[in-house]
Amino acid sequence: QKEVEQDPGPLSVPEGAIVSLNCTYSNSAFQYFMWYRQYSRKGPELLMYTYSSGNKEDGRFTAQVDKSSKYISLFIRDSQPSDSATYLCAKNFGNEKLTFGTGTRLTIIP
Amino acid sequence: NAGVTQTPKFRILKIGQSMTLQCAQDMNHNYMYWYRQDPGMGLKLIYYSVGAGITDKGEVPNGYNVSRSTTEYFPLRLELAAPSQTSVYFCASSQDSSYNEQFFGPGTRLTVL
Numbered sequence: 001q002k003e004v005e006q007d008p009g010p011l012s013v014p015e016g017a018i019v020s021l022n023c024t025y026s027n028s029a030f031q032y033f034m035w036y037r038q039y040s041r042k043g044p045e046l047l048m049y050t051y052s053s054g055n056k057e058d059g060r061f062t063a064q065v066d067k068s069s070k071y072i073s074l075f076i077r078d079s080q081p082s083d084s085a086t087y088l089c090a091k092n093f094g095n096e097k098l099t100f101g102t103g104t105r106l107t108i109i110p
Numbered sequence: 111n112a113g114v115t116q117t118p119k120f121r122i123l124k125i126g127q128s129m130t131l132q133c134a135q136d137m138n139h140n141y142m143y144w145y146r147q148d149p150g151m152g153l154k155l156i157y158y159s160v161g162a163g164i165t166d167k168g169e170v171p172n173g174y175n176v177s178r179s180t181t182e183y184f185p186l187r188l189e190l191a192a193p194s195q196t197s198v199y200f201c202a203s204s205q206d207s208s209y210n211e212q213f214f215g216p217g218t219r220l221t222v223l
Contacts, residue, residue, distance in 0.1 A: 006152075008150050032210070034211075041217070042216060042217070043114075043200050043202075043214030043215050043216050043217055044153070044200070044214050045213075045214065046211050046212070046213075049211065088152065088153070092210045096141050096158065096160055096204075096210065097143075097155060097158065097168070097210075098210055098212060100152045100153040101152055102150060102151060102152035103150075103152055
């Protein structure tokens with residue numbers, strides 16, 4: 001079983017819709033969770049990170065962690081065409097390395 | 111600050127050739143990383159470094175070598191290039207190992223024919 005699993009998509013939604021992106025993880029040790037956004041032909045950039053269970057909001061983005069079910073989610077409200085990108089979840093297992101999911105490619109249709 | 115820079119942007123190699131992918135960061139970060147990204151496969155860690163003179167293998171180190179003589183530079187060496195090394199290579203750096211925000215370069219697209 002992979003340490004971090006993510007549905008690769010692709011996912012297409014109309015502009016203004018709420019987007020839900022999801023990952024599951026298998027190892028419960030030391031739990032920082034991150035979401036990176038990667039535009040086409042660019043390097044990934046950190047979008048949000050969270051340590052605890054529950055929700056963390058930043059503008060139109062909400063990161064949610066459910067440690068009991070080992071499930072992490074990213075919600076995007078009022079989605080915009082500029083949100084079209086690949087979203088990668090990542091987990092820090094308490095050392096200097098991150099484990100990334102495979103990424104979900106998202107397209108927002110105007 | 112330029113952040114993390116990578117050269118070249120693109121490169122085509124013939125099977126058996128060698129090359130060095132360059133990576134530099136101007137943020138004085140201790141930690142540096144090399145990843146490869148293949149379609150639908152996410153980011154795979156090749157090598158990483160926690161400081162000058164210290165390197166360690168990641169998930170997919172075979173066919174690659176690294177060195178880190180200074181804080182700023184972390185070159186990745188490909189010896190005897192193979193078609194399986196066709197990929198996009200990203201260099202990244204970070205300051206700490208807690209939540210470990212990694213800053214990525216723009217990538218090098220490598221094709222081995």
